[in-house]
Amino acid sequence: MSIKKTLLTSVVGLGLTVGIASAASHSTTITIATVNNGDMIRMQGYTDKFTEETGVAVEWVTLEENVLRQRVTTDITTKGGQFDIMTIGMYETPIWGANGWLVPLDDLSAEYDVGDILPAMSGGLSHDGTLYAAPFYGESSMIMYRTDLMEAAGMEMPDAPTWEFIAKAAAAMTDREKEINGICLRGKAGWGEGGAFITAMSNSFGARWFDENWNPQFDTEAWANTLNFYKDMMDASGPAGYATNGFNENLSLFQQGKCGMWIDATVAASFVTNPNDSTVADSVSFALAPDTGLGKRSNWLWAWALAVPAGTQKEAEAKKFIEWATSTKYIELVAENEGWANVPPGARTSLYENPEYQAVPFAKMTLDSILSADPNNPTVDPVPYVGVQFAAIPEFAGIATEVSQEFSAAYAGQQTIAEALEKAQAITNEAMEAAGYK
Amino acid sequence: MATKASRSAARLMMAPAVVLLLGWMLVPLTMTLWFSFRTYLPLRGGDQGWTGFDNYVRFVTSSSFWPAVSTTLIILAGVLIITIVLGVLLAILLDQPMWGQGVVRILVIAPFFVMPTVSALVWKNIFMDPTNGLFAHLWKFFGAEPVSWLSDASIPSIIMIVSWQWLPFATLILLTAIQSLDSEQLEAAEMDGASPLARFSFITLPHLSRAITIVVLIQTIFLLAIFAEIFVTTGGAFGTRTLSYLIFQRVLESQNIGLGSAGGVYAIILANIVAIFLMRIVGKNLDN
Numbered sequence: 090m091s092i093k094k095t096l097l098t099s100v101v102g103l104g105l106t107v108g109i110a111s112a113a114s115h116s117t118t119i120t121i122a123t124v125n126n127g128d129m130i131r132m133q134g135y136t137d138k139f140t141e142e143t144g145v146a147v148e149w150v151t152l153e154e155n156v157l158r159q160r161v162t163t164d165i166t167t168k169g170g171q172f173d174i175m176t177i178g179m180y181e182t183p184i185w186g187a188n189g190w191l192v193p194l195d196d197l198s199a200e201y202d203v204g205d206i207l208p209a210m211s212g213g214l215s216h217d218g219t220l221y222a223a224p225f226y227g228e229s230s231m232i233m234y235r236t237d238l239m240e241a242a243g244m245e246m247p248d249a250p251t252w253e254f255i256a257k258a259a260a261a262m263t264d265r266e267k268e269i270n271g272i273c274l275r276g277k278a279g280w281g282e283g284g285a286f287i288t289a290m291s292n293s294f295g296a297r298w299f300d301e302n303w304n305p306q307f308d309t310e311a312w313a314n315t316l317n318f319y320k321d322m323m324d325a326s327g328p329a330g331y332a333t334n335g336f337n338e339n340l341s342l343f344q345q346g347k348c349g350m351w352i353d354a355t356v357a358a359s360f361v362t363n364p365n366d367s368t369v370a371d372s373v374s375f376a377l378a379p380d381t382g383l384g385k386r387s388n389w390l391w392a393w394a395l396a397v398p399a400g401t402q403k404e405a406e407a408k409k410f411i412e413w414a415t416s417t418k419y420i421e422l423v424a425e426n427e428g429w430a431n432v433p434p435g436a437r438t439s440l441y442e443n444p445e446y447q448a449v450p451f452a453k454m455t456l457d458s459i460l461s462a463d464p465n466n467p468t469v470d471p472v473p474y475v476g477v478q479f480a481a482i483p484e485f486a487g488i489a490t491e492v493s494q495e496f497s498a499a500y501a502g503q504q505t506i507a508e509a510l511e512k513a514q515a516i517t518n519e520a521m522e523a524a525g526y527k
Numbered sequence: 528m529a530t531k532a533s534r535s536a537a538r539l540m541m542a543p544a545v546v547l548l549l550g551w552m553l554v555p556l557t558m559t560l561w562f563s564f565r566t567y568l569p570l571r572g573g574d575q576g577w578t579g580f581d582n583y584v585r586f587v588t589s590s591s592f593w594p595a596v597s598t599t600l601i602i603l604a605g606v607l608i609i610t611i612v613l614g615v616l617l618a619i620l621l622d623q624p625m626w627g628q629g630v631v632r633i634l635v636i637a638p639f640f641v642m643p644t645v646s647a648l649v650w651k652n653i654f655m656d657p658t659n660g661l662f663a664h665l666w667k668f669f670g671a672e673p674v675s676w677l678s679d680a681s682i683p684s685i686i687m688i689v690s691w692q693w694l695p696f697a698t699l700i701l702l703t704a705i706q707s708l709d710s711e712q713l714e715a716a717e718m719d720g721a722s723p724l725a726r727f728s729f730i731t732l733p734h735l736s737r738a739i740t741i742v743v744l745i746q747t748i749f750l751l752a753i754f755a756e757i758f759v760t761t762g763g764a765f766g767t768r769t770l771s772y773l774i775f776q777r778v779l780e781s782q783n784i785g786l787g788s789a790g791g792v793y794a795i796i797l798a799n800i801v802a803i804f805l806m807r808i809v810g811k812n813l814d815n
Binding site: 159162166167184188278279328329330332333342347483484486487488490491493494497498500501502503512515516519520522523524 | 568569570571572573585589590591657658672673675677678679681761762763764765766768776777779780781782783786
């Protein structure tokens, strides 16, 4: 009886506390839409600290990447006003900034030190020189490879290899009997999945999406070379069904020891070197994404950033949160509690100057990769767009998703590469016409 | 019996329901029609005025249109054939007296209650995954090379998933029809020396024709709009882009509301054409 009573009173008490807490914070609650990546989930765990410091309560809406994109895009285009802060990427920020849908972040405090943000990041998150979103973390892509398999193959990975070397090494490392694939790469349809990878790769082969007059370029030899090289290499040394593999599929293959090399986001480095998740944690090393000697490498540049939609009633509180979450103080807070390897990477110069962070095995290669990507001059030949693995125009996400679907069908052998490129050219032409470029 | 006054009273009382139903149907339809004649690009400044039939022309002349229509029809036909053939067989099987009939029937119907997204995820990850899937292990056990179902046999895979979901529905309707079949008629035929096959094709099947018609019509309406299974498994890649998926891509991925709305109008037209055809073919059964 008495236990029941205690339970009852404590439940009532809890309900009261929650009620009071929500009533007290009612006037200053901000709503944040974010993506369900590890670093963001970690940030949510520290929300209480922010509320303690500022008295502003935070409500989280955490969504999977594609769903997040659709939700925030719908909200911003219809002026829905559901969110006070949105987590968006390098693709959305310049477009939305140009449309006047975001609050410019030009009045952040001196203590926050905007100048400390890596120039590649602030450049990609600005429009006409005004910052519209603050980077929470930034990434590029690089090669992650198995040192033991490389050694067994009798080869040595240079710091900046060529595609030719990668194909040769992949073939040498492949051992179908033992289920070891020399190389794992994204082939999954979707502009942020296989589409991002193949676009970044095509840059190093001298290809581009559009010429200076916005004419699609899929009928060029450079694109045919890119796709043929990719498919030949993956057919010879890639995993079965690679046409449906995205980031997560490859991560799990690599962690299970089924990949010799993997070229993907630099943030994956902390997952494959974490002994709790990865069976190969102690034999992973890193190198720059490959090139073909034409002057561009095949690494991309991306940042998840926090932005304030124009029209929010809580602009001041929202900016306060952004300053808190993307500050050096927050990085120190995470480092203190969870170690330097787990801090959000790629956003601030000072992080890479910190000797404690320099001791993290993938820190240097991440920075070098980020620094070698240039969103303003992404390709060998000049282009009218900004963005390495995308073109920052509103139509790109739709076009690139359909184009990458044609590519995936070619990887799976349902059509030839020539057919896929022909369809890609037609799809892009139609969409550009519909958007009024011609 | 009905007087003029009572008839008008009945009309008055029916009016709210009729108005509600009309609004329910007409408002979205009118909006779709309205948008289909406008240039509406949310990421490029929103509604930019009338554009005539441009959206309609553009949607049909797109290289993706006819492949999408044929994919829609192939999936529809495949699922209809599988669910009806297997549905009839299962219904006959379930009609036999057996131990644990109630439980078996519930188990057979269960797939229908699983949400489309969930069942698609289960099929994709647990059965069809080329590395860790159940089928892959089965294939390897027999020494065969695992099949990457969703990329190499994409349309059959989708047909399989959707059929699995809709088979219970067909079975359920057909089972109730079979239960209404007079068993004395079957016994009489048996005594006259009719073989089981003859009894099936001359008594059971004609008796089921009406139920089959219903199944075909209802499934057609729902199958023309299947989306979740494609979204979750292939995302429209590998030739699985149906008309409804193409409309989704136009509206949400390309952010072109006008073009997508025009596609929506085409989808309405296609659904009506298919429905009229099916009515004609199977409609005879309803007349009898």
